[in-house]
Amino acid sequence: MTGDNGSPAEHRFDEASPGEPLHRVVVVGGGFGGLQTVKALRGAPVEVTLIDRNNYHLFQPLTYQVATGALSPDEIGKPLRTIFRGARNVRVLMAEATGFDLERHTVFLRPAVAEPGPQTVRYDTLVVASGSNYAYFGHDEWRQSTHEVKSLGRALRARAGILAAFEAAELEPDPEVSAGWLTFVVVGAGSTGVEMAGQIAELARDTLPGDFRTIDPRAGRVLLVEQADRVLPGFPPSLSERAARSLGELGVTVLTGRTVVGIEPDHVQIQSADGAAEPVAARTIVWAAGVAASPLSRALAEASGSDVDRAGRATVQADLTLPGHPEVIAIGDMVRVRDVRTGIARTLPGVAPVAMQQGRYAGRLIRRRLEGRTLPPWRYFDKGKLATIGRTRAVADIRGLHLGGFPAWLLWLIVHLAYLIGFENRLVVLVRWSSNFCTHGRGARWITDTSELSREDARVPLVGADAGE
Amino acid sequence: MTGDNGSPAEHRFDEASPGEPLHRVVVVGGGFGGLQTVKALRGAPVEVTLIDRNNYHLFQPLTYQVATGALSPDEIGKPLRTIFRGARNVRVLMAEATGFDLERHTVFLRPAVAEPGPQTVRYDTLVVASGSNYAYFGHDEWRQSTHEVKSLGRALRARAGILAAFEAAELEPDPEVSAGWLTFVVVGAGSTGVEMAGQIAELARDTLPGDFRTIDPRAGRVLLVEQADRVLPGFPPSLSERAARSLGELGVTVLTGRTVVGIEPDHVQIQSADGAAEPVAARTIVWAAGVAASPLSRALAEASGSDVDRAGRATVQADLTLPGHPEVIAIGDMVRVRDVRTGIARTLPGVAPVAMQQGRYAGRLIRRRLEGRTLPPWRYFDKGKLATIGRTRAVADIRGLHLGGFPAWLLWLIVHLAYLIGFENRLVVLVRWSSNFCTHGRGARWITDTSELSREDARVPLVGADAGE
Numbered sequence: 010m011t012g013d014n015g016s017p018a019e020h021r022f023d024e025a026s027p028g029e030p031l032h033r034v035v036v037v038g039g040g041f042g043g044l045q046t047v048k049a050l051r052g053a054p055v056e057v058t059l060i061d062r063n064n065y066h067l068f069q070p071l072t073y074q075v076a077t078g079a080l081s082p083d084e085i086g087k088p089l090r091t092i093f094r095g096a097r098n099v100r101v102l103m104a105e106a107t108g109f110d111l112e113r114h115t116v117f118l119r120p121a122v123a124e125p126g127p128q129t130v131r132y133d134t135l136v137v138a139s140g141s142n143y144a145y146f147g148h149d150e151w152r153q154s155t156h157e158v159k160s161l162g163r164a165l166r167a168r169a170g171i172l173a174a175f176e177a178a179e180l181e182p183d184p185e186v187s188a189g190w191l192t193f194v195v196v197g198a199g200s201t202g203v204e205m206a207g208q209i210a211e212l213a214r215d216t217l218p219g220d221f222r223t224i225d226p227r228a229g230r231v232l233l234v235e236q237a238d239r240v241l242p243g244f245p246p247s248l249s250e251r252a253a254r255s256l257g258e259l260g261v262t263v264l265t266g267r268t269v270v271g272i273e274p275d276h277v278q279i280q281s282a283d284g285a286a287e288p289v290a291a292r293t294i295v296w297a298a299g300v301a302a303s304p305l306s307r308a309l310a311e312a313s314g315s316d317v318d319r320a321g322r323a324t325v326q327a328d329l330t331l332p333g334h335p336e337v338i339a340i341g342d343m344v345r346v347r348d349v350r351t352g353i354a355r356t357l358p359g360v361a362p363v364a365m366q367q368g369r370y371a372g373r374l375i376r377r378r379l380e381g382r383t384l385p386p387w388r389y390f391d392k393g394k395l396a397t398i399g400r401t402r403a404v405a406d407i408r409g410l411h412l413g414g415f416p417a418w419l420l421w422l423i424v425h426l427a428y429l430i431g432f433e434n435r436l437v438v439l440v441r442w443s444s445n446f447c448t449h450g451r452g453a454r455w456i457t458d459t460s461e462l463s464r465e466d467a468r469v470p471l472v473g474a475d476a477g478e
Numbered sequence: 479m480t481g482d483n484g485s486p487a488e489h490r491f492d493e494a495s496p497g498e499p500l501h502r503v504v505v506v507g508g509g510f511g512g513l514q515t516v517k518a519l520r521g522a523p524v525e526v527t528l529i530d531r532n533n534y535h536l537f538q539p540l541t542y543q544v545a546t547g548a549l550s551p552d553e554i555g556k557p558l559r560t561i562f563r564g565a566r567n568v569r570v571l572m573a574e575a576t577g578f579d580l581e582r583h584t585v586f587l588r589p590a591v592a593e594p595g596p597q598t599v600r601y602d603t604l605v606v607a608s609g610s611n612y613a614y615f616g617h618d619e620w621r622q623s624t625h626e627v628k629s630l631g632r633a634l635r636a637r638a639g640i641l642a643a644f645e646a647a648e649l650e651p652d653p654e655v656s657a658g659w660l661t662f663v664v665v666g667a668g669s670t671g672v673e674m675a676g677q678i679a680e681l682a683r684d685t686l687p688g689d690f691r692t693i694d695p696r697a698g699r700v701l702l703v704e705q706a707d708r709v710l711p712g713f714p715p716s717l718s719e720r721a722a723r724s725l726g727e728l729g730v731t732v733l734t735g736r737t738v739v740g741i742e743p744d745h746v747q748i749q750s751a752d753g754a755a756e757p758v759a760a761r762t763i764v765w766a767a768g769v770a771a772s773p774l775s776r777a778l779a780e781a782s783g784s785d786v787d788r789a790g791r792a793t794v795q796a797d798l799t800l801p802g803h804p805e806v807i808a809i810g811d812m813v814r815v816r817d818v819r820t821g822i823a824r825t826l827p828g829v830a831p832v833a834m835q836q837g838r839y840a841g842r843l844i845r846r847r848l849e850g851r852t853l854p855p856w857r858y859f860d861k862g863k864l865a866t867i868g869r870t871r872a873v874a875d876i877r878g879l880h881l882g883g884f885p886a887w888l889l890w891l892i893v894h895l896a897y898l899i900g901f902e903n904r905l906v907v908l909v910r911w912s913s914n915f916c917t918h919g920r921g922a923r924w925i926t927d928t929s930e931l932s933r934e935d936a937r938v939p940l941v942g943a944d945a946g947e
Contacts (some may be wrong), residue, residue, distance in 0.1 A: 081552035
């Protein structure tokens with residue numbers, strides 16, 4: 010696990026600190042879980058090292074809006090260094106954690122900027138919060154041929170793909186080929202899939218119609234394919250029904266009980282429950298199905314001699330620590346949590362509130378231990394679920410209270426604005442949303458020119474990798 | 479010039495238009511010149527086809543702010559289709575103009591989205607406004623190993639390079655290598671070079687210091703290298719002096735009378751007037767020197783049997799038409815204009831006002847001709863020059879009135895906000911600038927992960943090319 014060129018350089022905190030060495034906490038991942046962990050440790054008598062291969066915290070619930078031209082990438086990405094600039098006991102390393110040596114309390118790093126070589130950082134307590142990716146039903150090659158919205162880069166690429174499809178249709182003389190450009194398939198009808206399908210439909214029906222001269226964007230089709238028998242399977246059935254109705258009103262074709270079994274450049278194969286596969290001419294596929302935990306989860310499971318589930322999630326104990334390694338905490342949608350009473354490993358919803366609550370717990374646990382105190386096992390407080398479908402349409406399940414339509418949408422709006430980090434971002438997003446709402450427009454429609462972004466020069470190459478941050 | 483597979487598909491305007499065919503105007507390039515041309519033709523009895531390989535109009539004077547984290551890309555790029563959605567006589571094609579057949583009144587296109595194949599569009603009047611790139615002193619390979627801010631894609635890449643340099647320095651154990659990461663060389667001290675140097679210095683001195691734990695960003699060095707004997711050579715000498723003083727106050731090292739003669743991964747060679755070259759350890763180079771007119775300018779010159787200047791600019795007549803081709807108009811910094819009295823070809827400053835005034839003239843000329851009337855030769859009305867150096871620092875030359883410091887900076891601010899297209903963008907930029915001003919912060923610091931943006935799939939490949947607009 011070390012670098013090729015001898016032993017990797019070790020990262021130490023400012024060596025000049027007087028007195029006895031502080032307890033070293035290393036947090037892997039600056040998503041919702043990692044961020045809350047570090048926030049909870051601000052000012053504590055510990056040295057915190059936050060490792061992320063990106064230099065920003067991403068407000069992931071809104072990446073789909075970057076993909077559909079409603080927001081610009083910087084508006085939902087806040088520099089990690091800025092968040093913690095005042096916290097002198099926190100340092101940020103822009104690097105990818107590639108693995109661990111749990112015996113030696115060491116994390117292996119690959120700096121996200123190419124030079125220098127591999128490095129290490131040592132911990133007294135390790136918190137791993139490196140999230141998950143989508144799972145491609147055994148077809149990992151589909152990750153390149155479809156779009157997803159887990160990261161800002163991929164969201165911009167999805168935007169380019171979706172908007173360029175309309176541009177290609179406008180330039181295409183063959184109406185049959187053009188129809189393929191105007192057909193969008195969204196795979197997976199969880200919140201992200203539902204949101205993407207709704208937004209693409211609104212783009213085609215409300216935003217773009219006046220913009221083209223040859224094609225009519227309203228002829229665009231959006232197919233939402235879901236393996237389960239209803240959309241938003243995590244929601245109560247009545248809200249799934251409501252969401253399906255809203256999607257229908259927006260012009261989305263909901264195909265439940267189906268799976269995508271083939272993806273070709275100009276069509277997809279959609280299989281129904283009876284096993285028959287049907288080809289559908291479509292050139293733009295958005296993937297929002299399945300869960301593949303960060304590869305670091307498997308590394309943790311192996312180190313602790315336990316198994317992972319089908320999604321690659323390790324199981325942590327009720328206090329979120331790794332079995333046999335009380336100094337290692339793992340949180341977020343990369344792990345399952347063993348129930349303290351039943352002993353059964355429980356998969357929690359892969360949403361921000363779970364990760365945030367676990368992050369805060371992790372921070373508190375570390376503080377308590379240093380004080381020689383204990384903390385009762387972690388418990389999830391489920392405040393509710395929210396999914397938005399389009400302009401003024403949403404569904405909400407607030408501890409049994411079911412909301413739909415405008416009230417749910419307003420709630421969604423307030424919650425998302427409130428949780429965005431940074432006053433500036435909140436204000437900018439408010440301006441954009443107000444403008445989008447009033448004009449049915451989408452101002453953020455820059456299509457990336459990838460030739461301009463590629464960096465063949467290798468002077469400042471940014472290493473990109475899929476593994477967890 | 480036609481496609482490989484037989485004759486390319488021809489693009490016609492909506493065939494269903496009744497009555498006699500309208501005069502067809504084709505405008506190549508949606509920059510300041512092309513945009514004003516098309517705006518001036520809204521509602522005129524002509525069919526306008528606007529061709530750009532990007533889907534947005536870029537407010538280029540602010541791209542340097544995207545490169546330095548002050549603005550997000552969408553905030554200065556407005557979709558061309560949105561600008562002209564109400565103009566039913568205007569259509570937009572997202573394609574690259576690759577050449578012309580002036581005899582057959584034909585423009586050759588390569589759609590910016592890969593499929594379909596090459597296409598053509600025919601014109602009665604052609605307006606070419608495809609701008610210019612930087613010139614690399616005969617070292618075209620430097621374009622890949624340096625950063626520039628002519629386009630949004632390159633501005634984001636420059637941002638990634640500049641911010642990643644600080645990240646690399648933070649991770650670098652060798653102080654000598656680290657110092658190379660913290661040295662930035664800006665080549666060319668025109669407005670863009672001066673602005674970039676000032677912004678990088680402010681980034682290092684005001685924005686980033688609290689963000690790092692190992693390095694002190696204030697130790698960062700910014701060298702501004704200019705061949706001429708003063709910065710802002712297009713400005714009056716007294717303002718150049720004032721700008722140089724402001725740059726010095728910001729910590730920029732101004733090196734006039736020097737040129738960059740070598741660029742290696744870890745250093746540059748800077749040559750002084752006496753011919754001695756000195757190596758400077760620096761890993762991040764921003765290029766803002768020289769002018770290379772769009773290759774389409776040479777194509778026009780060849781077609782009209784005339785020469786181009788050293789920068790590759792064709793010469794147009796006083797009415798901006800190509801000699802021998804009154805139906806072809808070329809505008810902006812890709813051409814020189816022959817003075818109507820002296821007959822001398824004149825190079826105008828490569829700034830937005832020149833292109834905008836020429837664009838408006840081109841639109842008016844086309845309208846007048848259709849009415850059987852004439853128009854006096856084009857004349858440049860020079861409203862003045864503005865360059866900003868940093869927070870509250872700028873210089874302005876308003877028709878002989880010289881301003882510096884805060885008044886010039888305020889004027890710069892108002893002018894740039896006023897000329898930004900779209901109320902939403904203006905408001906968002908105002909929010910960002912206010913926030914940046916109050917906090918010394920730069921909220922738009924997302925570093926692009928290029929592996930996420932690359933599109934190896936070839937499903938919706940976006941063709942990127944340097945030529946054209």
